[in-house]
Amino acid sequence: MSIIEVNDLTRMFGSFTAVDHISFSVEAGEILGFLGANGAGKTTAMRMLTGLLEPTSGEATVSGFDVYTQPEKIKQTIGYMSQRFSLYEDLTVAENIRFYGGIYGLSRRAIKEKTTALLARLDLSHARDLRIAALPLGWRQKLAFSVALLHDPRVLFLDEPTGGVDPITRRQFWDLIYETAGRGITVFVTTHYMDEAEYCDRVSIMVDGKIEALGTPAALKTQFAAASMDEVFVRLARA
Amino acid sequence: MKTFQGFVTKEFLHIFRDRRTLLILFGMPIIQLILFGFAIRNELNDVQVAVLDLSHDHVTQALTGELLHSPYFEGAAVLHSEQDIEAAFQRGAIKEAILFEPRFAQRLHRDGTAQVMLITDATDPNSAQTMVAYTSSILRDYQTRTFGTGSGVRIVPEVQMRFNPELKSVVLFVPGLIALILMLVCALMTSITITREKERGTMEILLVSPLRPLQIIIGKVLPYVLLSFINVVTILVLARFVFGVPVRGNLVLLLAECLLFIVCALAFGIFISTRAETQQTATMISLAGLLLPTVILSGFIFPIASMPLPLQYLSHIVPAKWFLIVVRGIMLKGVGLEYLWQETLILVGITLLLLVASLRNFNERLE
Incomplete structure (x- = not known):
């Protein structure tokens, strides 16, 4: 069974259909790029899959749990990071890690071990007791990413994680994403950067609440006879 | 000058577009004026009082009538004995109790003085003092009207500040x-x-x-x-x-x-x-x-x-x-x-x- 299974999922707001009968599935360890213009329904779809929003109709399961009846179970198995910084600026690096570990119910010892390991991996051991506000943007982002993985989720949702970041940091950030997917964790990422779309295993493009294209970047380029993902996107969004 | 004008225009646009700022700009002065204008009064109206008349003669009844019909006071409780006074205060039913001594009219005529006790809730000392002043002046008015000045007849108010005798x-x-x-x-x-x-x-x-x-x-x-x-x-x-x-x-x-x-x-x-x-x-x-x-x-x-x-x-x-x-x-x-x-x-x-x-x-x- 796939890690994310979506079937005819629909969400209405009054008479407006934000998400219109979308269906797809994502496998363990896959990186799915979730693309679409602003207002196309990406965020609404993501909120339903993260258990924040109840669908109007259709079916969806995340890590085998139903979005209608088991949102609390889903929350336990997913990680989430958004473009806006998810770390507390007035707390230190270690305090932030302890807080997130705490709300996911990790034991004190596990948190301690994971903190040391995480800081060593990111080469941030010296910054352990620095406040987040004192860290450069790129570091904060990597840290936020790692903190979102602290409780070993099976799916990681990234909502425009690289907005406002320089190209080099973005590239490094994608290295982290690859490494994560390599460990068998599914990555569900929304982005507006078309070069990033090329890095994904598969890409879905939403237009007006519907998924208009879904496939590997290479397949989509062939299907739409385009030279780049940028061209694919513009062609679909204009239609 | 043109550039400056454009800048000021933009600032006005900001203000008009932001309804919250507008509301504060124009709403706050009105609300404050109304609140302060009506709420801040040092004079008192309709103070809840109760009269305990231990004399029941024509003078005390006339005085009770004058007090309760003035715009400053309204009768808020019926008292039968001195024990009732304490209870009425504790309940918060009254702010002032007025107690006429027994044989009030008789003493007034025979001795030239009679006592009335004014007991006030002094948790609010300013109001308490104002209440006493109002009551005393109504009593004095009656005294002057009925007996004239210089007659030697005196209604003597004795004041007791309850709960806060030092008026802190x-x-x-x-x-x-x-x-x-x-x-x-x-x-x-x-x-x-x-x-x-x-x-x-x-x-x-x-x-x-x-x-x-x-x-x-x-x-x-x-x-x-x-x-x-x-x-x-x-x-x-x-x-x-x-x-x-x-x-x-x-x-x-x-x-x-x-x-x-x-x-x-x-x-x-x-x-x-x-x-x-x-x-x-x-x-x-x-x-x-x-x-x-x-x-x-x-x-x-x-x-x-x-x-x-x-x-x-x-x-x-x-x-x-x-x-x-x-x-x-x-x-x-x-x-x-x-x-x-x-x-x-x-x-x-x-x-x-x-x-x-x-x-x-x-x-x-x-x-």
Whole structure:
């Protein structure tokens, strides 16, 4: 069974259909790029899959749990990071890690071990007791990413994680994403950067609440006879 | 000059587009003028009084009539004996009791003097003094009209200030300050701390975590309950040992009522934060919506009975008004829950209403 299974999922707001009968599935360890213009329904779809929003109709399961009846179970198995910084600026690096570990119910010892390991991996051991506000943007982002993985989720949702970041940091950030997917964790990422779309295993493009294209970047380029993902996107969004 | 003109035009556009700023710009002066203009009165109207007439003669009946028909006083209780006076004060039914001594008219004619005792609730010393002055002047008027000046006949008022014989104004201010400080600290701080999570985007993270909305809210306000409680204790200790304000009633009951008011103020803060998106908005709503009513419409400084009726009705929804009655009752009058259960229930009701409304708002936001 796939890690994310979506079937005819629909969400209405009054008479407006934000998400219109979308269906797809994502496998363990896959990186799915979730693309679409602003207002196309990406965020609404993501909120339903993260258990924040109840669908109007259709079916969806995340890590085998139903979005209608088991949102609390889903929350336990997913990680989430958004473009806006998810770390507390007035707390230190270690305090932030302890807080997130705490709300996911990790034991004190596990948190301690994971903190040391995480800081060593990111080469941030010296910054352990620095406040987040004192860290450069790129570091904060990597840290936020790692903190979102602290409780070993099976799916990681990234909502425009690289907005406002320089190209080099973005590239490094994608290295982290690859490494994560390599460990068998599914990555569900929304982005507006078309070069990033090329890095994904598969890409879905939403237009007006519907998924208009879904496939590997290479397949989509062939299907739409385009030279780049940028061209694919513009062609679909204009239609 | 042209460039400057364009700049000023843009500034005007900002102001007109932002309805909140407009509301504050034009609404605040009007609200303040009305509130201050009507609420701040040092003169008193319709003070609740009760007359205990131990003489029942033509003079005391004439005097009772004059007192109760004046615009300053209204009869609020019927007293049968001196024991009734204490009870009426404790219930908060009356602010002043007027006691005519037995054989009043007889003494007045035979001895040329007769005594009337004016007992006032001096928890508000300014009002108490004004009440005494009004009563005395009505008595004096009657005396002059009936017996003329220089007749040697004198009605002698003897004044007793109940609950606060030294007329310390600090006694009046301490309960009010507790209400004000708690309202500000609790409501303002909670509303800011919750909206800060929204502004920084950390609220999203909390919502997708296994924490439940109710846990998030309770977790956010719990530290403030504790800190505010320390505040209360500090104020009470200062009031007691620096200013000599007594706690005549049950200390445990007083602290419990303070805790109730803290929760009520926190509920206000939560309610505001479910509505406001930014810390700035939350601050503005807290200050404009809570500070002014708490100061003006709670009876903290200005007696509610003297306000125009619409403002009196408005004061019913100000939690601080009920809290003040409770705190003054416990601290100064030494009464217990048997006299204060209604006010306590009202506070509980307001708190529950706010909590239910905020939780509904909070859940709707997730939809």
